[in-house]
Amino acid sequence: MEIRSPETEEEFAAYYELRWRVLRKPWGQPSGSERDELDAAATHVAGYDEAKRLVCVGRLHAVETGVGQVRYMAVEESMRGRGLGQAVLDELERLAKRQGMTAIRLDARESAVGFYQRNGYATEGEGHTLFAVVHHSKMRKQFAVSNPEEGV
Numbered sequence: 848m849e850i851r852s853p854e855t856e857e858e859f860a861a862y863y864e865l866r867w868r869v870l871r872k873p874w875g876q877p878s879g880s881e882r883d884e885l886d887a888a889a890t891h892v893a894g895y896d897e898a899k900r901l902v903c904v905g906r907l908h909a910v911e912t913g914v915g916q917v918r919y920m921a922v923e924e925s926m927r928g929r930g931l932g933q934a935v936l937d938e939l940e941r942l943a944k945r946q947g948m949t950a951i952r953l954d955a956r957e958s959a960v961g962f963y964q965r966n967g968y969a970t971e972g973e974g975h976t977l978f979a980v981v982h983h984s985k986m987r988k989q990f991a992v993s994n995p996e997e998g999v
């Protein structure tokens with residue numbers, strides 16, 4: 848498994864196609880609906896298997912000073928439960944810290960709340976409902992302060 852940012856036009860096309868297929872297509876949403884205006888400036892992470900096939904994706908963007916938001920986490924259906932989602936989230940958190948972020952918030956689909964809880968995210972309340980049926984919870988993780996005196 849190789850975890851990195853997509854680089855070429857083809858890799859980005861595959862990246863958005865997986866995002867669409869997992870997070871939009873099952874609800875009848877058209878291709879293109881998986882993108883938003885923040886993609887241009889966001890941090891993108893993708894995982895490739897030994898055959899260089901894309902198997903998982905996730906995105907980080909800045910929402911306010913020191914706070915990032917993780918969105919569009921998606922693992923190829925046949926590949927779930929093998930640590931791929933974990934690898935994407937670990938990498939997004941590593942990059943968030945490198946960008947000086949001290950916390951991440953996200954809106955978790957109810958079906959994924961346990962995944963984020965296991966990773967130290969706490970539920971902060973109810974979130975939005977997507978496509979009238981996909982309920983979300985607001986979750987947040989504060990990174991541990993490595994040196995309390997320096998506050999970093």
Ligand SMILES: CC(C)(COP(=O)(O)OP(=O)(O)OC[C@H]1O[C@@H](n2cnc3c(N)ncnc32)[C@H](O)[C@@H]1OP(=O)(O)O)[C@@H](O)C(=O)NCCC(=O)NCCS
Nearest residue numbers: 920921922927928929930931932933955956958959961962
């Ligand atoms: C949610 C998702 C990203 C998790 O990725 P994954 O590759 O299946 O998860 P992993 O194998 O990396 O799991 C890591 C750990 O979290 C646990 N976990 C995974 N999904 C979980 C869930 N839905 N509820 C509770 N725990 C979960 C695993 O058991 C594993 O724990 P372990 O190490 O103790 O065995 C993936 O299932 C997915 O793409 N789902 C559909 C799209 C989606 O809902 N995206 C999130 C939108 S907010």
